[in-house]
Amino acid sequence: MTPAILQAQKAQIDFKIHQYTHDPNASSYGLEAAQALQQDPQRVFKTLMVEAQTIGLLVAVLPVAYQLNLKALARAAGVKKVQMAAKEAAQVATGYLVGGISPLGQKKPLPTFIDQSAQQWASIFISGGRRGLEIEIAAQDLAQLTQASFATLATDTAL
Numbered sequence: 001m002t003p004a005i006l007q008a009q010k011a012q013i014d015f016k017i018h019q020y021t022h023d024p025n026a027s028s029y030g031l032e033a034a035q036a037l038q039q040d041p042q043r044v045f046k047t048l049m050v051e052a053q054t055i056g057l058l059v060a061v062l063p064v065a066y067q068l069n070l071k072a073l074a075r076a077a078g079v080k081k082v083q084m085a086a087k088e089a090a091q092v093a094t095g096y097l098v099g100g101i102s103p104l105g106q107k108k109p110l111p112t113f114i115d116q117s118a119q120q121w122a123s124i125f126i127s128g129g130r131r132g133l134e135i136e137i138a139a140q141d142l143a144q145l146t147q148a149s150f151a152t153l154a155t156d157t158a159l
Contacts, residue, residue, distance in 0.1 A: 002129030003095065003105025008137065011145055015137045018125065022132035029099040029127075030064025033134055037125065041065035041158075044125040044134070045118065047101045049090035052079040055111065057093050059146070061103050061126065062115040066154035076113050076151035100130040103146050112148035114139060119150060 008015045020036035022029075030046040037044070041064050048060045048068055058077055060068050074082045087098050094106040103112055103126060118124050118139035126142065128135045143150065 002102070002133065004102035004127070004129035004135060005105070007105040007145060008135060011141075013137070013141045013145070015135050015141070016123075017128060018134040018136060020132050020134075028064065029131060033125065033127075034064055037134060039125060042117065043121050045115070047103050047127055049085040049093065049101065050082045051085040051089070052077055052082045054079050057085055057089065057110050058082065059103050059106075059110050059112040059148075060115075060153055061112065061118070061142070061148070062153045063117060065158045066115075067157075068153055069155050072152055073113060076149065076153070077111060096127075096129055097131070100127055100133070102127040102129040102135070103142065103148070104135070105129060109147065112146040113151050113153060114143055114146075114148045115153040116150045117154065118142070 026032040034041040034044040044064045045061050046064045050058045094101050123136045123138050125134045
């Protein structure tokens, strides 16, 4: 049981847990999850940690098929510039290992932004807090639990 699953259970929202065997040689955790779960990569979302000098760490949740548009996230957060957070900083702040960072159940709430494309799906897949574990959840429920805002975060081109 991960902190992400515990937070979803405590909130008494509808969600499903999906597990698969993680390949330690996978080049992309998110694309691996989409393939293993036989889901559209635009419906499987990754959690990225970003740092803004003025406000600290931010959480960006976007489809695994796309890259994060840092300028778009900065605009959404109301800051001038953001950069990807250091791996160690992300792990310490969230309590999760990279590749298994969930937007749910983090050590402390951080400003969170979800790509607006999540709203087109009845449910999306996010990390459940470890590699090989995904939570299927409604985007609105995820936004409510993380106090997130929806914004355009993804680049225009798929990976």
